[in-house]
Amino acid sequence: MGVFFRAIPAVDRILNALEAEAALADAPRALVREAVGRFLDLVREEIRQGAVVSPADLALERLLARVRAFVIQAVRPKLRRVVNATGVVVHTNLGRSVLAAEAVQAVVQAAQAYSNLEFDLATGQRGSRYVHVEELLCRLTGAEAAMVVNNNAAAVLLVLDTLAKGREVIVSRGQLVEIGGSFRIPEVMKKSGAILREVGATNRTHVRDYVEAIGPDTAAIMKVHTSNYRMLGFVKEVPAEELVALGHAHGLPVVEDLGSGNLMDFSAIGLGQEPTARQVVAAGVDVVTMSGDKLLGGPQAGIIVGRAAVVERLRKNQLTRALRIDKLTLAALEGTLRLYLDPEKAKARIPTVARILMDPETLRRQATRLARRLRQRLGARAQVTVAPSVSRVGGGAFPEQDLPTFVVRVLPAKLRADAVRQRLLGLDVPVVVRVEEDAVVLDPRTLLAGDERCVEQAIASVLGAESSQE
Structure with a gap:
């Protein structure tokens, strides 16, 4: 068996033979060397198992095609186009929304040069990163103020931590959904420090259920849009307008987790059950959270729109820094939102919208x-x-x-x-x-x-x- 092991080509010989491979030109040499080592470990195991019948089978020219394929596979980037x-x-599972060309270009510009991310060009002083999208979001949704964090679960977490930590939030039992990756609304609420107060039945919740649940420990009423499932038949939920009237009568803010982040009315093609952010804001909801990378067609982000006083409280929460959006995501979001200013352009240029x-x-x-x-x-x-x-x-x-x-x-x-x-x-x-x-x-x-x-x-x-x- 020793003669077989001695016939194995040296690592450096293999590396030199791979130098001309175009597919490996940009691969870090350390990764290539490591992959060659793993390949040779496999060859040694083949020798031990008797799969190699002649030392000649271990000549470099015999192994080169195999080692080339193995190394190329081993060193390719883990995040790949499909x-x-x-x-x-x-x-x-495949990256959700594909970005519009305008959003991609905005990311490239933000990535390859310095930017005014948190710099006020008018005063020369420190500025806020949220101003780059706040005006757009307010214009598109009708809200008084807006801010963005890194995803919608973070947005819900921030809102509840700010408005209801240590106190009760009333939610319909039928809206306690599980979202992607086995994350559940009740668990997200628990992490925020808010206390969940379930009301109603799984399939039917009435205004009286909310009324009976309101007490001295109540901090907010929350509505969760069940975008990932539907109940049909003998069902009922309280419209946002009624929840707003009830909440405001008791001095309670009303929060709605809109989920998919819809800015476009798809009813013309028969998709009429998904409310838009503008409709929810118009119903009087105090703060709305939604995703940026689903129906909106932008990057992963947690968008928060609502009343100025509430949004200001969110910005002052220390969690905001931990959950804040980065410059590349912010650039992609701005590039996407700008397209919505012209609805026809949004339909043609935002891949998610266009393909729907x-x-x-x-x-x-x-x-x-x-x-x-x-x-x-x-x-x-x-x-x-x-x-x-x-x-x-x-x-x-x-x-x-x-x-x-x-x-x-x-x-x-x-x-x-x-x-x-x-x-x-x-x-x-x-x-x-x-x-x-x-x-x-x-x-x-x-x-x-x-x-x-x-x-x-x-x-x-x-x-x-x-x-x-x-």
Whole structure:
């Protein structure tokens, strides 16, 4: 066995052989060396298990292709681009909203130069980072004041810590939802120091339930918009306007966690149950929290809008510094919000909004084009058809409502669809697909510019098709 171990190429020889690899040109040499070491550990294990039959199999020229593939895989960035062919527009596991070009450019400018993040150009003195988006948010929502933290859970935490620490917050039992990653509203409230006071039944809550719960320890009334699920049938919840009237009659602030952060009215395409931030503010709610990276279509952020006196108290809370938004997120949010000043531009330029609004006929044409190209590439390796189907908004919004679409169904002749899906995830640019009835399903609604060709090449690669002659 010793002769086998002595035949293993030295690390430096392998490193020198990899120097010409373009894929490794920007990789830190320390990471490359470490990956080579791990590869050689695997080779040694193969020797111990008797998988190597000749020292000649350990020659550098014999191992080079394997070590090259291993090292490239090992040193690539962990956060990578993927192609979303699932049809879920705001995919919580795939980065949620894709930013508009204007937002991306704003991030680049903020990243590559100094900025007036907390510098007042008029006075030459220290300024507030919130001013860069406050006017926009107030204009778009009708609120008196606004501020932003790093996500919506942080916004809820900050609001409750400020308004209700050590005191009771009244919430309908049917609104105690669990959000992404097993985080639950009751637990977030508990961390804020507020005491949860549940009222009503799971499916029905009345004004009298709130009235009976109000007492000397009550600090606020909270409404949680259940954007990630719906109850149907014998259900009732108290409208925001009634909660506001009740709260103000007792000198209590009313808080609403709007969740998905909607600034656009989607009722024209039949998605009419998601309230906009402007509607909630107009109902008189004192403070509203919402996400920036879901229906709004911007970066991850927790947006807080409401009455000036309440927002001022939030800014003075020491938690604000721990939860504050960074300059790159702030730049992306401003770039996104500016587009909303022109609703038609927002519909065309904000990818999340544009893809929710895509009409089925456009999607049918895209699916037909992709299917035609796949048939040319795959031949008898798969049956390729176009079929009507549904997309999803995602991000917890409109959970029970479908978006009509047309999909490409690829039914492999030999491989199972699950195996194809797994192989697509292992490519240099992974492609995420749906599998239905043992067919790979590709929804063009979530394919970005250039993704169609990428999907075509990926499917052809996995199914062993010939390269396109075009």
